[in-house]
Amino acid sequence: MTYQYLTQYDAACYTPGRPYGIDSITIHWWDDPAKHPTFDGAVNTFVTGARQTSAHYVAEAGKVACLVDPDNRAWACGDGVDVGSGGNDKSISIECNPRQSDGDYDTIAQLIADLRATYGDLPLYPHRHWSSTGCPGTYDLNRLDRLARAKRGQKPAASAPARPAAKPKPAPARKDLDAVAREVIAGQWGNNPQRAEKLRAAGYDANAVQARVNQMLGATAAPSRPAVDIDALARAVIRGDYGNGDERRRRLGSNYDAVQRRVNQMLG
Template sequence: MKNWNTLEADVDLIMNTHYTPGRNGRQIDKVIIHHNAGNLTIRGCYDVWQTCPASAHYQVQTDGTIGQLVWDRDTAWHAGNFAANTTSIGIEHADMTSDPWTVSEACLDNGAHLVAAVCKYYKLGRPVWGKNVFGHKDFSATACPASLAGSQHAAYMARALYWYDQMTGTALAPAPAPAKPAPAVPNIDALADAVIRGEYGNGAERRNRLGHLYDAVQAIVNRKLGY
């Protein structure tokens, strides 16, 4: 963020569709967190939401960069529940791994910092899950926000409390230990190039060697070869 206190994002890339101007007379009283179910950039989210009837106020990239895509004063389409949309700030987080989904250390820390900053700016109080911070699945039939409500939930909320107390100067929460780094994301495009060069064989051999990445890699191979 350029400025945590004023919620000035690193990048502004504002949607021109798939959001509702204004807040329908409602006040912001919560943050709803999401995961991408993929490793999207700010531009990637913008492009997806141009054709998909969805949006969120902020995207946190794997490297921690934060982009604003819908102004806070407007209603983003992120919770699958219009009443919840009108009273919330939606924050998306890029995943660094899949199966299981996890986010990077930088994404987790800056996402939690943003939650704290939103709670401070809108006078929501210390971040508390189920009170002023929720997951997407609290409003829709979905597994989102995946690890942020599961394996990385405790670390995420500890960071949010830490940053809120740092920003407000209240009784400071102890600095949380860094989350265990997630393993690096395989470079699918590079794997596709290796397949084209014949390094992964054909048929069953290729499928066995690529494992759960086979479908994603093969789709890129087919695209590159014009199939």
């Protein structure tokens, strides 16, 4: 069974990039089934960021919405971001219809099979594996895993109907990061620790921005640093400017070995 793949929704809350890699899939359910939560309701919660949460996918029978690209991190598992967390940092989160119909299992299994075709044989975990929660209730992860494996056996990845990895994202995270890093360098975000707080409040990953700022500043500073002229130092050593033995070693510091080699060459 194929599914309708919806890409027009984007979650308000997520963290760009996957510095810790991707090594699992986490299964959630929208809410207690007694509350009769709906597909649109689940999508809307993430689009508005009403609870400062998100998931990569919202799924039910025949329908999958991708709200966060799997190459970015959703705020789904309650175990922190940028700390190497197994849930948020390293997992792909699927929010599932809690009614658990056969059609729901079939579509979610197909999505899992498609993700595995792209990201490798990722194991499944329930949300409660990562933090204290009842989510995903009575969802049967063994059944999902069995169905997903059967689907991969049935059809090669190349003919999978909807490849989640193909989702085009309008604004690549890298560009955002560069733009905000330039603003930080221009002083528009003030200084730390307030700067990091402001960046986080605006939805940026403060650590990633700082790393990019450091990179940019390092990259511009490097060419202006004068290169050490080993030949000139070697000639000065031969003239006697650097003394002998330990004094010479101390004054040449980290250049000592290279200069001494050149001196020996010059002296034949």
